[in-house]
Amino acid sequence: MAYKEVHTQAFxxxxxxxxxxxxxxxxxxxxxxxxxxxxxxxxxxQYNLKGxxxxxxxxxxxxxxxxxxxxxxxxxxxxxxxxS
Numbered sequence: 001m002a003y004k005e006v007h008t009q010a011f012x013x014x015x016x017x018x019x020x021x022x023x024x025x026x027x028x029x030x031x032x033x034x035x036x037x038x039x040x041x042x043x044x045x046q047y048n049l050k051g052x053x054x055x056x057x058x059x060x061x062x063x064x065x066x067x068x069x070x071x072x073x074x075x076x077x078x079x080x081x082x083x084s
Contacts, residue, residue: 003036006072014076
């Protein structure tokens, strides 16, 4: 099944802040492609992130959610701040 990607404004702002690190952005795009191929591979989170899923890209975390045929990317933050 092909999933469509949707970005929240918060996600776009997070990526904009990380644009200086070209290697990190390249790794992010590669990981997003992997997520879009099989988003169910990543386990769902609990507590304040219930219904969402997350995956590490180096020391950063991509928080996303599956909604029907769409994958909604919510945040891209450093691990220390992603789960708060």
